[in-house]
Amino acid sequence: MSASGSHYENKHRGQKKHGFKSYADFNFFTRKRLLKLGSLQYMKCLMIVLVINLLVFLYLIYAHNLFSLDQYVLSANGASQYYREDAQHLLLAKEVTVIIREFEDFENRVNKTVKNFKWISPFMTVIIVADNIPYPPMAVNFSQTVRFVNLQLHPMLENPTDTLKRMITTPYTLFIPDGTNITRSYALLQAVRNMKTRKLIKALAIPIGYEKLTCPGMDVHLRSWSVDFTNFVGGEGMCDYVQGSHALLMSTSDLFQLTSPFERPLYVSLYMQLTLRRWKTGIYTGEVFTPKTIFKNFKSEWKHKHMEELRLESTMKKFEIKKVSYDKQKVIYYGCTKETERCFGTVVNSMPEFLYKGKWTPPCCLKAVRETARHVFNMLNKCSARYWLEGGSLLGAARQKDIIPWDYDVDIGVYREDLDYCKQFVTLKEKGSFTDEAGFHWEKATEGEFFRIHYSVVNRNHVDIFPFYSKSGIMTKNTWFKTHRQDTEFPEHYLKPLTKVEFIGMNVSAPNNIRQFLEYKFGKGVIENPRFPNSEMVVGG
Structure with a gap:
């Protein structure tokens, strides 16, 4: 069969199958069906295009919000208005640099914290400060506005503090703990404005979440090597120390006046330095930050603490x-x-090193001397030896019932003939030195005829025991210290009878008529007029 015949037969089969009366009807049906099929394909393509456009549109909204969020604010006359936040972002970036200092290498959310701040205020500079390069490495995308500073000194690199001074070009610096989220840029700008209006403060504590911040007192005494925290009622607008989870806003120029502005634990370090300068911290009550959980389990929390x-x-x-x-x-x-060894070395000419520097006896050394003295007093009472407080120790008891703040030992006089009543002195005569069951070390002094009881073999904080004997009614001994003006003979009637005086939390033996005895040794008015040994050499004395 020819091709044309085959084509003719097919046409007529289609006509018969669908009941068409003529070829024209069949042809019309065919074109209609093809158009219908084309419409379906067209609709599918159109739907795909619409979905793609929708996705692109949503992405553009997302990208636009990253750099410009609309905020709802109230104008001065109370009318509400909307405005683009681009200007706010730029203003905040010019006002504040964020420092993330408090975080742990082993577990942190620094990356998420940075992302949150960059989301809310994309132009702001965020600086991560650490004692060394964190390990494991942090997954932070560093850039011109997200920086890292390693505080570890390197002989070939710039001093890290100088690097930070160069990086922080804003008038204010904000310290935030790890896991802090900012709610909106406008809220932080309000806190900055609050800081500017409060002329009497040098720092502003901004609570994180609904944390209730408290304001305990902090007293830093460099001369006595101590810090005292005290419960403090009121005065929350003028704090020495702020307790509770918070961020801290400071003037950048004030920050770099501090000796060590990035020492950890950060807030304890900062508040100590602020307090020493008599700079006060205010507490802000607005909602600016929210907290996020950092540690996933108890082990990480314990390691952090x-x-x-x-x-x-x-x-x-x-x-x-x-x-x-x-x-x-x-x-x-x-x-x-x-x-450990005591905090100061050998004393030269009755002038300990700490006193020359304008400081008093380190409190840990005073604690060691007190413990040693109590141990010795209990021993002397137990063996019924006649003893009494001597020299500067008796003077401390008369003034304040304690060791003089710049003294470094306790002096005790004892009747020489009573030494044999105490097994410790018998042992010293036999061995020359020994350590008792409580860890205190006893020895004959190398400087003369007296005994020295140390806090331990290693720690040489001590108590001195001087054996006296009566000679024609005058108490004397065989070893004298020319540099100690009070080291002199005295009438025995001051010891007949002995009396009691409160000292280091105990009632201990002392001469009768304590004032007269002390003035005999030191001079008139000695109780009321304290003086340092070699006071002309004391720094600031």
């Missing part, structure tokens, strides 16, 4: 703080112990 304790100890040692008391209920010492 342990690291904070180690950092606190390190900072206290750098600032030469050896005692911290919390409302007189809890006391922590950061100085010497029985296992």
